[in-house]
Amino acid sequence: MAMETGKDCIVRHFSRYGSLSEIERKRLSALEESRIPTEKGEPLWLEGDEARHFCTLSAGWAYAYRHFADGTRHILELFLPGDVIGLQEFPFQRRLSSVAMLEAGEVRPFSHHHLLDFFRDSSRLTALSFAAASYRQALLGARVVHLSRRSARQRIAYLLFELFSRLKRTGEALDDRFRVPLSQQHFADTLGLSSVHVSRTLTVFREERVLERSRDWIHILDPSALAREAGVSESLHEGLVDSH
Amino acid sequence: MAMETGKDCIVRHFSRYGSLSEIERKRLSALEESRIPTEKGEPLWLEGDEARHFCTLSAGWAYAYRHFADGTRHILELFLPGDVIGLQEFPFQRRLSSVAMLEAGEVRPFSHHHLLDFFRDSSRLTALSFAAASYRQALLGARVVHLSRRSARQRIAYLLFELFSRLKRTGEALDDRFRVPLSQQHFADTLGLSSVHVSRTLTVFREERVLERSRDWIHILDPSALAREAGVSESLHEGLVDSH
DNA sequence: CGGGGTTTTGAGATGACTCAAATATGGTGG
DNA sequence: CCACCATATTTGAGTCATCTCAAAACCCCG
Numbered sequence A, B: 001m002a003m004e005t006g007k008d009c010i011v012r013h014f015s016r017y018g019s020l021s022e023i024e025r026k027r028l029s030a031l032e033e034s035r036i037p038t039e040k041g042e043p044l045w046l047e048g049d050e051a052r053h054f055c056t057l058s059a060g061w062a063y064a065y066r067h068f069a070d071g072t073r074h075i076l077e078l079f080l081p082g083d084v085i086g087l088q089e090f091p092f093q094r095r096l097s098s099v100a101m102l103e104a105g106e107v108r109p110f111s112h113h114h115l116l117d118f119f120r121d122s123s124r125l126t127a128l129s130f131a132a133a134s135y136r137q138a139l140l141g142a143r144v145v146h147l148s149r150r151s152a153r154q155r156i157a158y159l160l161f162e163l164f165s166r167l168k169r170t171g172e173a174l175d176d177r178f179r180v181p182l183s184q185q186h187f188a189d190t191l192g193l194s195s196v197h198v199s200r201t202l203t204v205f206r207e208e209r210v211l212e213r214s215r216d217w218i219h220i221l222d223p224s225a226l227a228r229e230a231g232v233s234e235s236l237h238e239g240l241v242d243s244h
Numbered sequence C: 001c002g003g004g005g006t007t008t009t010g011a012g013a014t015g016a017c018t019c020a021a022a023t024a025t026g027g028t029g030g
Numbered sequence D: 001c002c003a004c005c006a007t008a009t010t011t012g013a014g015t016c017a018t019c020t021c022a023a024a025a026c027c028c029c030g
Helices: A009-015 A022-029 A112-121 A121-146 A152-169 A184-191 A195-207 A222-232 B009-014 B021-029 B112-121 B123-147 B152-169 B184-191 B195-207 B223-230
Strands: A034-038 A043-045 A053-059 A061-065 A075-079 A098-101 A105-111 A177-179 A211-214 A217-220 B035-037 B042-045 B053-059 B064-065 B073-079 B100-101 B105-111 B177-179 B210-215 B217-220
Touching: A009 A053, A022 A121, A022 B217, A034 B210, A053 A098, A053 A112, A075 A184, A075 B123, A075 B177, A098 B021, A105 A112, A112 A121, A112 B123, A121 B073, A152 A177, A152 A195, A152 A217, A152 A222, A152 B105, A177 A222, A184 A195, A195 A211, A195 B217, A222 B073, B009 B021, B009 B053, B009 B064, B009 B105, B009 B123, B021 B123, B053 B112, B064 B184, B073 B123, B073 B184, B105 B112, B112 B123, B152 B177, B152 B184, B152 B195, B152 B217, B152 B223, B184 B195, B195 B210
Parallel strands: none
Antiparallel strands: A034 A105, A043 A098, A053 A105, A061 A075, A061 A098, A177 A217, A211 A217, B035 B105, B042 B100, B053 B105, B064 B073, B064 B100, B177 B217, B210 B217
């Protein structure tokens, strides 16, 4: 796996939401002291742990999940390289969900404290932190909508589209192919389906020549058909104002 | 409907997330200039409108929703008296979802601009704004989990528990009865079920003497049975640190 | 009282589930 | 480089929760 662009992971993340001055860039990258390599499946923290830091994911994918008494697992969020993890838990004492790596990668932790420093002396970095959190929230809102009262076809189409859009945004999906290191069980736990049904539905998509999946790769053969199925509006990925 | 506590709606909302100094209280309530009465069903804004302000809901319930091409409506969020609406759209140019009143009420608008003022000169109010946004996000995350791969019984139990918890928090649910101005169609659109099935499920709960519903009122007869069914952890409503 | 919206009930259809077995795939050590 | 193992995916068969459509009952509001 490409250890993505050695430094300035957090600078690049924040830059998504607005431009940064040289001073602000310096300020941000000064925070990136430690880089922690992580293994596939390694948990970053568990639900209920004390929440004292957040981190950027500089390489590899991760996911936030909760386990329930009946043994089921639900995946709340998928984190892609360059994303910030745990920012939204800032006002809570404890983690609301567990987070684990989907594959080997690297994270860079930051104390929640630094966020308070931003609040105190950089309204620009504050606004961008707020924007990052709001963007994440918008993704969740879209997922609420697309999970409820939609068929398995629609849910899968939607998730693939979301991932595709996000990967394009960070330049990781070049053409219509992109890598998705999720098993069908992960899809199922993200979408609220059984893994068996995910398999069947992907097979139907393949037979219809809408998309292909081999190994960790997804190849979208008919983007417009998939978009139609997903009921997708790209609005989430546009319309971000440059935090004023 | 009781026009809730004339003033300082926003002060009370922010106080949920941490204590405020006298100066900060003054600062906040100075923002509450206009009070706009709203009618049942009245939209506050529509998806795609320009997003330039947010508001507190000083009386009445509201909901955020999206309409889809196939004619279905999905409800993303329910807003209770005292809640802030539209805060999370701060970094976006346009509304991500429509918001309308469920009943007559009153809102108090604030320009997004005021938020930037907080960022510039009050780290405390900034932290509390961030906390408010994160709390909303936590609610959404919980909803993602409880909507996917759960039975109609579990979904309905969960929603009622969420509403009950939130109303207790603001002192509007005294004993086990509380007012819920939602039709079964609203429940259905919130939970991703058909209204027919909502009706059947509520009937079963009534026969099992778990809860009763008459008119706009819910009476929880067996709270522990409902909590069990909901698979609820109250953690969301505890564990808010006093924003450091 | 009458009428529109909401809720309830019935009946039949179906999408997604579970369990179970067969097959494919990738990773590892000999 | 191959054989083997563990894991992931596919396929089959039967079941069940929830859906749709439709009609009846209910209930608030005027």
